[in-house]
Structures are given as structure tokens and as C-alpha cells.
Amino acid sequence: MADTDNKWGILYCPKHGVASSKKRWAKIENCLKENDIDYDFVQSENQDSVTRLINMFINNGYKTIVIVGGDSALNDAVNCLMSADPKVRELVSIGLIPNGLMNDFAHYWNLKENDISQTIKWLKQHRVRKIDLGCIHYLNAKGEACHRYFLNCVNIGLISAIMNLRQQTHRLFGSRSLSFLFSLILMIFQRLDYKMSLKINSDIIKRKIMTVCIGNASGYGQTPNAVPYNGLLDVSVVYHPEMTQLFEGFYLLFTGKFLNHHSVHPYRTKEVVVNEAVKAMVSIDGRLMKTPVGSYSITVEQEVINFLIPA
CATH class of the missing domain: 2.60.200.40 (Tumour Suppressor Smad4)
Incomplete structure (x- = not known):
């Protein structure tokens, strides 16, 4: 198995019906390269694929999982993580690059859709806070x-x-x-x-x-x-x-x-x-x-x- 301790697992959830989704990912990809981020990338097709792909990252030992999506995609990710063994969950950190119809949780943390570069710089610093779930x-x-x-x-x-x-x-x-x-x-x-x-x-x-x-x-x-x-x-x-x-x-x-x-x-x-x-x-x-x-x-x-x- 490849070393995934320091590699990000990135799940890209494109907005449905938005023609510019490829340009959006190209911009994110350029920012990742500029910041020398080592990552593996997968793209979701629907809600079921989000669950499957997040579980794949967890089962393959990724310690940093970044969701490029909105509130619903992030919700799927944390529900997958909560179904994992607590010892596994403790080792995983979730990051977010807002890219959804509604990005309210991102806005709470002042993460903005149009400032990808700043968001990735923040994620790179790996500042972790334990948060609650309802x-x-x-x-x-x-x-x-x-x-x-x-x-x-x-x-x-x-x-x-x-x-x-x-x-x-x-x-x-x-x-x-x-x-x-x-x-x-x-x-x-x-x-x-x-x-x-x-x-x-x-x-x-x-x-x-x-x-x-x-x-x-x-x-x-x-x-x-x-x-x-x-x-x-x-x-x-x-x-x-x-x-x-x-x-x-x-x-x-x-x-x-x-x-x-x-x-x-x-x-x-x-x-x-x-x-x-x-x-x-x-x-x-x-x-x-x-x-x-x-x-x-x-x-x-x-x-x-x-x-x-x-x-």
C-alpha cells in the first residue's frame, strides 16, 4: 500500500448542471501544485458515490481527507467517518474547499468559494480543531x-x-x-x-x-x-x-x-x-x-x- 500518512485524499463534488466544473477543478489543481500538496483525487457522481469514495479513503489509511463540495457532501463525509472505528476516526482530519449550492458550514469558518488559494494555504497549515456533531x-x-x-x-x-x-x-x-x-x-x-x-x-x-x-x-x-x-x-x-x-x-x-x-x-x-x-x-x-x-x-x-x- 502506498504511504498515505502525508498525502491528501481529495474528493471533488462538482455542482450539478454547472458547465464550468472542469475549469473550477483546474483552478483548484493549480493551487494545489503551487502549494506542493501531495494528493490523490477522485470525483463523485452522486450521493452514493460520495459515501463509497470517502469509505475508500478511510479504508486505505488517508489521514487528511478534503471535500471539495457543499454542506450535503460534507455531511456524507462525516457520517462515513462516524461509522468507522473510533481509533481510526481519531487519526483522520477533514478539510473543506467550498463548492456547493449551499456552503453555510464553510461560511461559518470564513472559507470563501472565490478564494481557493487562501483556503488551500490554511488547509496546508493543518490546524485541527475537534468539533461537535448533532x-x-x-x-x-x-x-x-x-x-x-x-x-x-x-x-x-x-x-x-x-x-x-x-x-x-x-x-x-x-x-x-x-x-x-x-x-x-x-x-x-x-x-x-x-x-x-x-x-x-x-x-x-x-x-x-x-x-x-x-x-x-x-x-x-x-x-x-x-x-x-x-x-x-x-x-x-x-x-x-x-x-x-x-x-x-x-x-x-x-x-x-x-x-x-x-x-x-x-x-x-x-x-x-x-x-x-x-x-x-x-x-x-x-x-x-x-x-x-x-x-x-x-x-x-x-x-x-x-x-x-x-x-
Whole structure:
């Protein structure tokens, strides 16, 4: 077996439907050569191939695995790593070069899509920080106990529906701005509140709720004070505002003042129990999941992943 202790394993996840993906990789490749990085490179075709290729890197002893992708690809990578033996996981560090439709976890660390050179210089310094992962525990349609880890957030309700619309419209229009605009227009036809029953710390919440965000990090602006290294989850519960207040809420979301809206109720906790969330979509790190059957819970596991952070 070739020596992989000092060699990066790089997984390139091209954006679907983007014609410039080859130019993007060529630019990354030039930056890697300029920084004398020794690496092996593979390219994903879909979500299943991400899992297969990350497992290949882990099983072949790579100690530094760099994801060139967005939140969903990074989510797949950490879930693969969490399924490995803890002794193996302890030796592996995960790095990120943002290249997705949504790069919220990258933005948390000030990693920018258009500054590849700086990102690679930071990764080369190999500054490791142990970070937390959130975890959703649920039953699937077969009644089997399942779980899924997340770096950024779990969304329940309207925001998950909007993210689903945005991904669908992005495939049609290609443009982020157009896809988001049409998602907002289509939002008019979406259900705006859901009957929920939640347990957060000692509080029992039973009422109609528009959306819930459980954040291990910034949660696409909905949990702006969350940090992935304090062993806690930030939770934003949003009650159903009037339509004018709804658009005010989106304005505050985009300006980083989401928690100032009077319909937003913030919490900090180690566990959220969702006893009921009738017909509410659930997304994990921006990707829609099949709605869990019955009640489910979201917890946090402290300092379980080695993540390469900026200097």
C-alpha cells in the first residue's frame, strides 16, 4: 500500500448542471501544485458515490481527507467517518474547499468559494480543531431505529420546504438568485404552519409552529450564535407571524438579525424531543430527508471530528 500518512485524499463534488466544473477543478489543481500538496483525487457522481469514495479513503489509511463540495457532501463525509472505528476516526482530519449550492458550514469558518488559494494555504497549515456533531435519532417507515449526524442544522417545517423548492428550481434555472426568487414566489402556495409538540429542556411546546431550526452551527442564519464546540445545540422556534411580519423575518434572516424578530423564540439545550410534527418536512444540512415515523430526538456529541480550520 502506498504511504498515505502525508498525502491528501481529495474528493471533488462538482455542482450539478454547472458547465464550468472542469475549469473550477483546474483552478483548484493549480493551487494545489503551487502549494506542493501531495494528493490523490477522485470525483463523485452522486450521493452514493460520495459515501463509497470517502469509505475508500478511510479504508486505505488517508489521514487528511478534503471535500471539495457543499454542506450535503460534507455531511456524507462525516457520517462515513462516524461509522468507522473510533481509533481510526481519531487519526483522520477533514478539510473543506467550498463548492456547493449551499456552503453555510464553510461560511461559518470564513472559507470563501472565490478564494481557493487562501483556503488551500490554511488547509496546508493543518490546524485541527475537534468539533461537535448533532445527531437525529428516528424510526424509518419499516420501524427500524436510525440516526444521522449533522454539522450545521436540522430544519423542521417551512424552511425545509423552501430548501426543497430552491434545490428543485436551481436545477431548472441554474442561477442561485433566480432559484431563490422563484422559491419565495412558490412559498405562497406552501403550508405556513404545522401542529407540533416539542420538549426543549423543561419546556413543553404544543401549538402551531411555522419552522424549527436546531443548529450545531449557524443554521443558514437561523441560529447565528451557535458554535460547533460547546456541547450544546441552539434552537430557534418560529411561531406563525402575519404575512407582513413573515417578510420582515426574511429580511432579518438575511441581515443577520433573525433572533430580533418577535416570533422567534431561541433556546440552548443538549436535546430536543419532537413528539409530533404533523406533515412537516425535515432537512439535514440542507438536504431533505424522508419524514421520520412517530417521535424523534436531536442530540449533540461533543468533540468527535477533527476538522481543519483557518489559521
